[in-house]
Amino acid sequence: MELALGVCFEENREPEDLEILQGETRTIIQPASLKDPKLEKLKEVLVGWINTSLKREHIVVQSLEEDVYDGLVLHHLLGQLSGVHLPVEEIAVTGAAQIRKLEVILEALDQSLGLPETAARKWSVKLIHTRDLLATLHLLVAMVRRFQPDLALMPDVSVEVVLVEVNKSGIRSVKQVEHITESRDLADNSSGVPKKEDPIDELMKLDSHKINTVIQAILHFVNTQVSPLGLHVTDVEKQFADGVILLLLLGQLEGYFVPLCEYHLSPTTKSEMLHNVILALDLLNDRELQVSNVDPQDIVSQDLQATLKVLYVLFKKHKNR
Template sequence: MDTDLSDIPIWHQEEDSLDIESFQGQKRKIIQPSSLKDPKLEKLKGILVDWINSTLKPEHIVVQSLEEDLFDGLVLHHLLSRLAGVHVPAEEIALTIAAQTRKLELILEQLDKRLEQGDSCIKWSLQLIHNKDLLATIHLLVAMVRCFQPELDLPPNVKVEVVVVEVSKGGIKSEAQMEVLTGVRDASADSATNTGGEDPIEQLLKLEAHKVNTVKKAILHFINQSLSSIGLQVSEMDKQFADGVILLLLIGQLEGFFIPLCDFSLTPVSHSEMLHNVTLALDLCNDSGLQVSGVDPQDIVSQDVVATLKVLYILFKKHKGSVDKRDT
């Protein structure tokens, strides 16, 4: 997104010419290009995309871009239905601008009732969402996560630099300021106990090698305890989960799933078979309420140690007590 005035939504023309005077006294915020590349912002966007896709998987809806995929109301319509059980009486696919804005108006009315923001605190609007405003879209989605799925980890303290543009009779004024997208308390209670709310595995890997190895051994012991009843043993966590087979069997043992052999490849050879197995494993985790955010199936297949440990740690954290009791 550029800060050139020609790209600011209030000068955007669709069907009719807009009267700039009608915008006098109003302000628009544009994210600075340098902030768009901030790793924290990229991480937040990725988690929100993963959250939407996980929530709407039963609807076969896939979002790739927050800017491009939410403006017409289709995704928000389905999110409102899935998360709050509210069905808005609007057409499924709105093709005209008039239909899209009417649909968005109905959806935002329902969301604003539930998000408890207060008129002075709402940082989105029908016009901003429909104009594909990234800042407003992120503010709305963060508010929805807080309301409907507060256990989802959002990266804390995400801020972006914005240019605030105001049109007045005297001309156009602009100033730079910082916009807070998530506060310091946006991480879950577990993450909050770590420095800066960082993911516990990422925090672990910054410690001394012997401490990292101690935790790895504890997780490995837990894995082998869990798999002992089916005669499997893991010695190399970084490698043996890459094809998804042992990961699926581990999840099945811990969560009480029976996974039909026809649903996955028991002896995967190709990259696509491995990717299918790992994707299925992560989907099963999400379906069980184990939010595996920020992990791509490709990372596991590529033997990424951080991604692999994140998934195993989530299983370890939930089931360690029950496995210990079973073996005593």
Template sequence: MEADIFEYHKDNPVDVESFQGEKRKLIQPTSSKDPKLEKLKQALVDWINKTLKPEHIVVQSLEEDLYDGLVLHHLLCRFTNVQLPVEEIALTSTSQTRKLEVILEELDKKLGLQDSSQIKWNIKLIHNKDLLATIHLLVAMVRCFQPELELPSNVKVEVVEVEVSSSGIKSCLQIEILTEDSTTGSDSLSNTEREDPIEQLLKLEAHKVNTVKKAILHFVNQNMSNMGLQVHDMDRQFADGVILLLLIGQLEDFFIPLYEFNLTPVSHSEMLHNVTLALDLLNAIGFQMSTVDPQDIVSQDVTATLKVLYALFKKHKGKGERTDA
């Protein structure tokens, strides 16, 4: 068993003294190149880069790019609209750990993790570029903030749990589960649960559908009122893409230059351009709109229109109330 640890340190130097008195899990070299692990790492990198593309933040390595708190802070702000009193760029080790302390405290609250035994990361591990802890944190964030995103399932790694004390080093091999099997456990979903929520909605009684549509319409009008715009017919008024683009800009707090779209579209091609731009913007900032065809919205397809509006409503449903307060 000791030979396993020495083999690990030969390929992956670790400061053993830095976690004396603690238990720490280290991914075995045989698992570190596992194709499933590599696929999960790439999926998380892609998710981060897609989410933070509007902020021009690009992550290349989970091990090297998340330890100082900058990326985690921007992800937290993007999904929760929480603004934390931390410096944008922390240059020293002390300021980085202080920043991580504030961010992880807020993240743990948002993730609903009150039981410390559920938390598989901490300030020290993240700051020390611990890959296992970083992946556990990011997977938890995806599950909480963007549960519709499919991550590679059934990803497991072999780890050696090391405990360093004054009497020596104790270790044991374990299997660490990073994502559950897609057919069992917490990741399993029935066909009904996997179905798009809007498609489920439209199968309900007409009065229930109308109740949800009214709630979304109220949300839209609350956020468009300061622009002097009012939506009365949800099925028709989003077909040319103009109100949709203005709504996205209003909710996501950015200005879309007027030369980028047609403010008064008259032709089908101009409407299609507007709607395509709107969906591209949503995909760029982390919404999963790849299943929505721009042509369907232009054609006044109620399902396609509701999918887009519901995604915005789900993320920003409290924004109108806060603005009016």
């Protein structure tokens, strides 16, 4: 009997409770790592990215472990992001049908990703189908890097894992750290060319009264734009956290209307707020307004520095309006 890794640790079983086939090696996330806030934030961003990408197809993902394993989501993502449409059945009900579908999809995905063989070993048909969270995360992160590199993923996400191998001599286990996303420095400077520090990062090193002066200038700019809509902003962190005013501000500045069906006008959950913020950052990227080192979840979490970075990009472009 083989147990799905994700299911195993949702039940908080220890590694020795796993039943693994002889000659097989399994990589098991330690239960404590599953509670890491960085890992949780990465999962939230990936769920938001999938739901934004597949909104037109009315596909909603709530759990990476439970909603990706059967190939339906991966099939639609591949079609939306790369234009590759595969002749596979839309809904595979049986396990055997799901595995056949995943074989076709992952082969096409590996070709589209153009990754070396060692990278592709981080996931497989078997691992994805058994709801292996680590393999699913590795695959989705690789897809983001390939198809939407401007999406800000949580950097420095790693988990402690146990490699468990069963052989004729018994069970051998080794602990190690598995990196899911690279460090911020590597992500932002893979070319090796030094980059100038972001103006907001520099600002936050100054005295509080200087920071407040800049905030007041940005608030004045924002309110000048949104006052015709009957809006007034007094709190940068809180009032932009749900993404609504940010989307309305973008529309005012860039001269377009974001259809109400594309976002949540009165969001009540963090998932809805995250959807709005991701959409706003995507619109910024479409306008080639690059925002450095901003995780959508940071804005939802009312991070002042992240919110100022987004607003400063708009202020810099439109301050003379």
